[in-house]
Amino acid sequence: MADDKSTLEKILEHNREFVDSKEYDHLCTDKYPNKEIAILTCMDARIVELLPKAMGIRNGDAKIIKNAGALISHPWGAVMRSLLVAALEFNVKEIMVVGHTDCGMRGFDPEHLLGKARKFGITDGTITTLRNAGIDLDGWLRGFDNVGDSVRYTVDQIRNHPLMPGRVVVHGLVIHPTTGKLHTVVNGYVENVNLLETPSGAASNTANNSNLVEENND
Numbered sequence: 161m162a163d164d165k166s167t168l169e170k171i172l173e174h175n176r177e178f179v180d181s182k183e184y185d186h187l188c189t190d191k192y193p194n195k196e197i198a199i200l201t202c203m204d205a206r207i208v209e210l211l212p213k214a215m216g217i218r219n220g221d222a223k224i225i226k227n228a229g230a231l232i233s234h235p236w237g238a239v240m241r242s243l244l245v246a247a248l249e250f251n252v253k254e255i256m257v258v259g260h261t262d263c264g265m266r267g268f269d270p271e272h273l274l275g276k277a278r279k280f281g282i283t284d285g286t287i288t289t290l291r292n293a294g295i296d297l298d299g300w301l302r303g304f305d306n307v308g309d310s311v312r313y314t315v316d317q318i319r320n321h322p323l324m325p326g327r328v329v330v331h332g333l334v335i336h337p338t339t340g341k342l343h344t345v346v347n348g349y350v351e352n353v354n355l356l357e358t359p360s361g362a363a364s365n366t367a368n369n370s371n372l373v374e375e376n377n378d
Contacts, residue, residue, distance in 0.1 A: 189220025191250065198223040198246040200239065200314070201258040202230045202265075206337040211258065214340030223252060229265030230257055231310065232317045233300055243318060247328050254329045254348065257314045259307045260337045268303025307334055311345045 165173070178184065201211060203226040212218070223246040225239055232239050246252040274287060274297065290297060304310035311332040318330050332346030 187219045193220065193222045193246075193250060193252060195221045196251055196253045197221070198225065198243055198252045198255045199258055200225045200227075200230050200232075200243065200255065200318075201335075202226065202260055202263060203228055204260060204263065204337060207260060207335060210337070210340050211335060214335060214342065215256075215258075223250060229263055229268075229303055229310065230259045230314065231265065231304070232314050235317065235321060240318070240321060244321070244323050247325055248323075253327065254331065255318055256331045256333060257311050257318070257346075258333045258335055258342075259311045259314075259345075260335045261307060262337055263303075263307055265303035266307060267305060268301070270298045270301035273301055308345050315346045315348075 195217070199211075199215075199217070199222050201207065201224065212224075217224075223242070225242045225246075227239055234240070243252075243255060247255070274282075277287070278284070287297065304313075311334060315330050315332040318324060318328075329348040330346070331344070331348040334343045334345055335341070336343075
């Protein structure tokens with residue numbers, strides 16, 4: 161007999177069993193992260209369980225923020241706000257930006273997504289209106305060319321935000337979405353990266369290192 165329950169019904173049914181059997185007992189903690197860290201990572205389904213296990217993170221250890229590509233698309237957006245709240249309100253002392261190889265946002269073309277939007281009924285008129293209103297859709301939807309460079313750039317954005325306390329250490333890593341192996345791109349204890357102001361020669365070296373991240377982890 162086919163299971164005709166909806167996804168929501170299945171989730172609620174599981175939830176009732178979870179609560180009734182008190183499976184939550186060993187997960188109880190408070191809102192302050194035990195390890196005093198926040199993690200900005202990708203929403204990729206492959207790393208939902210993999211990333212915490214690969215990093216030794218348990219319930220209550222960290223604040224975890226996820227989006228497409230582990231990117232900060234705007235310095236005053238929701239991602240940056242979450243990181244600031246974590247640092248200023250919840251005693252976070254270290255932030256880890258964790259990208260991953262084989263990311264869907266690598267080489268992502270904004271026009272591709274807008275084409276999908278059109279197929280779902282979003283009109284060209286709506287897109288034109290947004291652009292005429294000054295919204296940079298292409299910049300907002302754009303991905304990245306290299307995961308290592310992207311992680312370094314995001315680390316730089318966090319470090320240089322005017323409301324981010326200087327005491328907060330920011331690291332950059334790349335995780336393999338199958339094995340969980342971590343590659344350090346920025347060691348916040350020893351590096352003071354400012355990609356936005358890096359001379360062209362140094363930026364070239366950064367790109368070479370980032371290419372190694374892709375090659376070694378794909």
